[in-house]
Amino acid sequence: MNKVLSNKKVLALYITPALFLVLALIYIPIVQTGYYGLMKWNGIGEMDFIGLKNYKVLMKDALFWRSALHSFLLALFSAISLIGYLFISIILAGKIKGADLLRKIYLIPMLLASVAIAQLWMKIYHPSNGMLNTVLMASGIEDPPAWLADANLALYAIIIPIIWQYAGFYILIYYAALKNIPESLVEAARIDGASPWQIALKIKLPLIMNVIKVTIVLAVVGSLKYFDLIYVMTGGGPNGASEVMASYMYQKAFKGFDFGYASAIGFFLLVICLVVTYIIRRFTAANEDIY
Amino acid sequence: MPKKAHSFLLIAVMILAAALAGCSGNTDTASGENGSKKTIKFMHLWPAGSSKQQNQIVTDIIEQYEAEHEDVKIEVEVLENEQYKNKIKVLSSSNELPDVGFTWAAGYMTPFVKGSLFAELDDVLNDGLKESFVSGTTEAYALDGKSYGLPLELNIAPIYYNKEIFEKYNLDVPQTYSEFENAVKTLTDNGVAPIALGNKDRWTGSLWYMYLADRIGGAEVLNKAIDRSGSFEDPALVSAAEEIQNLVKENAFNKGYNGLSNDEGKAEFLNGNAAMYLMGTWELPNFTTNEEIPQDFRDSVGFFKFPTVDGGKGNIDSWVGGPGVGLFVAENSKVKDESKEFVKFFVEKWGEQSVEKAGVIPATKVDTGKVDLPDLYIDVLNELNKASSLTLFADVQMSASVAETHLNLIQSLFGNEVKPADYAKQHEEALKAEEGN
Structure with missing residues (x-):
């Protein structure tokens, strides 16, 4: 095996297909999207080159900035929720009874299809016979909110299932990282008289810091381009109250038939994600770099 | 061993290549x-x-x-x-x-x-x-x-109603809008949701708006605003928007309608929680032949034409609908x-x-004489023959981007987030911008 993999020609042969796939499916479409973003195009007829006009409109598009704000709110809540996941993972990795079962329970939402999760939560949020409002009414609240229909609540009502959806994923990552910490280190600390709290904070956390950084990037960038539950549960409504950048792009392309403008949004979204990733890396790259 | 690994990887590459070729292989022979x-x-x-x-x-x-x-x-x-x-x-x-x-x-x-x-x-x-x-x-x-x-x-949109609920509260089929409002009031007073609506889909609410516009301002006012021979700021179109908000204020629609899809809104009507449902005739099978819906319910569904508004220019035989x-x-x-x-x-x-x-x-x-159909169908087909005009669904009439604006505004109107005058103004602006292109 080593012999084969040290042959440069063979290496090139093996890398080419993957490289070709990545180029064809990711980088070429990105360039194309950038190109379409400079056009006025309804997706059907002729394209008109209009330069940066789409971007100029985009900068002043209040609806877009509103959806961008929602995306960033989602990213913020996702990042905050990581603290909770980390806490749970530390407990799970701490050899408690039934940790294995609990880990599986947390992971199950991740195995469900997004649409199934959306349907499930739509049933929970149903204004008159949903689980949530039934409980609220039974406990004496006469006029519980109509969650997904309320412009002030819809976004938050969707953020909850999104966070719930990914809990298992992050818990699994943290759990695996924590399990990788050599037992001897923990043992040594314990012998020196460290409390479980100190062990977690001063030994385990620093040792998995790199993993934590990666999850922050994953959570934030994943939130910025988030689409599925929003599309199924509210379609961005009522009147844009739960619209995020990706769903706004979809609306413009497939409902408003404005592919040029939607491409500009898509390209801009990519730029935002790159910038945010860079910023997060800058702030977290204190000691040891992994990029 | 190295040789074996080599051939294994090579096979993997070939399979991948074959799969790729398969993706683009058969486009030319199809047509x-x-x-x-x-x-x-x-x-x-x-x-x-x-x-x-x-x-x-x-x-x-x-x-x-x-x-x-x-x-x-x-x-x-x-x-x-x-x-x-x-x-x-x-x-x-x-x-x-x-x-x-x-x-x-x-x-x-x-x-x-x-x-x-x-x-x-x-x-x-x-x-x-x-x-x-x-x-x-x-x-x-x-x-x-x-x-x-x-x-x-071809579809037209009547208001379906639950005859049992109407009988229970001694309600007659409303002919005028004030009778309709009285019916709404009686129903809400008795804790029944008067109208089933799923406005997440937005065109569902647009139907209500279109009928009110038609009954208040006549069949042409909305068409003219859209084809630009008129204005969306026509007083009739503004007062139709006001009427929608009056209905909202009176709790005429089931709870949470702005977050429910049409199917969820329909469910409120199908399980007897709501008394009326404005929808296209594509729903007729559900009220006649669909075995999955209880016979009792199907028998108790009737329909009526959208009532006329006092002092309005609309004709009761004018329909919202279209191909x-x-x-x-x-x-x-x-x-x-x-x-x-x-x-x-x-x-x-x-x-x-x-x-x-x-x-x-x-x-x-x-030819209604030749086909064997449930009565509800015959009635609808006969109404269709009497129709004085047919107004095409607004979101179908408009271009895609104006339709998006319209549908979003409908949702805000039903959600009390926009004033009727602004509602009309924003429509007018979107239509004007489109005209300039």
């Missing part, structure tokens, strides 16, 4: 002449799962056609509504539309026609087919005097003549069977 047989590619949106009867009729028609034309083979692709719309968009951007497919009227169709993707169908219509259509239906598929689609469905889907033939089809013949055959056969077998009212005239 056009295939040996001695000609192949018509046909895409429709009635999967056997969700639209069983329609799917069956389509399959029958295709079989019949292939039996009569041995040199033609029809290749079918079926997608569900939303997926269908998306796929058509993608195909048209690379100019690979199927030879025959489904389209919607007016605003939806316009970009396809302007991009010369749809073939003119006037020769088919003038071949004696035109007379068999209900008047006003083919016009919705015409642009600049030429037709580009053959409508298959649903229609057939197009692709302009760059290699088998255009055969495709045209096929769509003609399809429309004729469809008209004979659709209402009886699938409960879909065709855009072609139906």
Whole structure:
């Protein structure tokens, strides 16, 4: 095996297909999207080159900035929720009874299809016979909110299932990282008289810091381009109250038939994600770099 | 061992390469002449799962056609509504539309026609087919005097009501809007949701607005605002918006309507929680023949025409509705003549069977004496013959981007987030901006 993999020609042969796939499916479409973003195009007829006009409109598009704000709110809540996941993972990795079962329970939402999760939560949020409002009414609240229909609540009502959806994923990552910490280190600390709290904070956390950084990037960038539950549960409504950048792009392309403008949004979204990733890396790259 | 690993990796690469080749392999053979047989590619949106009867009729028609034309083979692709719309968009951007497919009227169709993707169908219509259509239906598929689609469905929107609930609270079918408001009040006082509505889909709320606009300002006021011979800031259109908010204030709609899909809103009506439901005649099977819905309920459903508003200009026989889907033939089809013949055959056969077998009212005239139908259908078909005018669904009339604005504004209007005057103003601005292009 080593012999084969040290042959440069063979290496090139093996890398080419993957490289070709990545180029064809990711980088070429990105360039194309950038190109379409400079056009006025309804997706059907002729394209008109209009330069940066789409971007100029985009900068002043209040609806877009509103959806961008929602995306960033989602990213913020996702990042905050990581603290909770980390806490749970530390407990799970701490050899408690039934940790294995609990880990599986947390992971199950991740195995469900997004649409199934959306349907499930739509049933929970149903204004008159949903689980949530039934409980609220039974406990004496006469006029519980109509969650997904309320412009002030819809976004938050969707953020909850999104966070719930990914809990298992992050818990699994943290759990695996924590399990990788050599037992001897923990043992040594314990012998020196460290409390479980100190062990977690001063030994385990620093040792998995790199993993934590990666999850922050994953959570934030994943939130910025988030689409599925929003599309199924509210379609961005009522009147844009739960619209995020990706769903706004979809609306413009497939409902408003404005592919040029939607491409500009898509390209801009990519730029935002790159910038945010860079910023997060800058702030977290204190000691040891992994990029 | 190294050799073994080498060949294993090599095989993996070859499999991948083969899979890639498979992706792009068979695009050329699908359309056009295939040996001695000609192949018509046909895409429709009635999967056997969700639209069983329609799917069956389509399959029958295709079989019949292939039996009569041995040199033609029809290749079918079926997608569900939303997926269908998306796929058509993608195909048209690379100019690979199927030879025959489904389209919607007016605003939806316009970009396809302007991009010369749809073939003119006037020769088919003038071949004696035109007379068999209900008047006003083919016009919705015409642009600049030429037709580009053959409508298959015709729908109008009555208000369905639950007779049992109406009887229980001693309510009569309202003839005027003030009677209607009284009925709403009686129902809310008794804790019954008067109207079932799922406004997440937005066009559902648009129906209510369109009727109020029609009854207050007459059949033309909304059409004129959209075709720019009038203004959206017409007082009638503003007061229609005010009436919507009055209904909202009176709790006329079921709770949380702005977050419920049409199907969820409909469920409120179907399980007897709400007394009325304004919807297109495509729902008729659910109130007549659909065995999945309890017989008791189906028997208790009636319909009435949207009541007239005191002092308004509207006629009670004026309907909101219009043709649903229609057939197009692709302009760059290699088998255009055969495709045209096929769509003609399809429309004729469809008209004979659709209402009886699938409960879909065709855009072609139906002889009510000849078909065996539930009473509710006969009543609707008779109303259709009396109709004084037919106003096409607003979001279909408008271009796609204006329609988006309209639908979003409808949701805000129902959610009390926009004032009626601003509602009208924002419509006017969107329509004006479109005109400038």
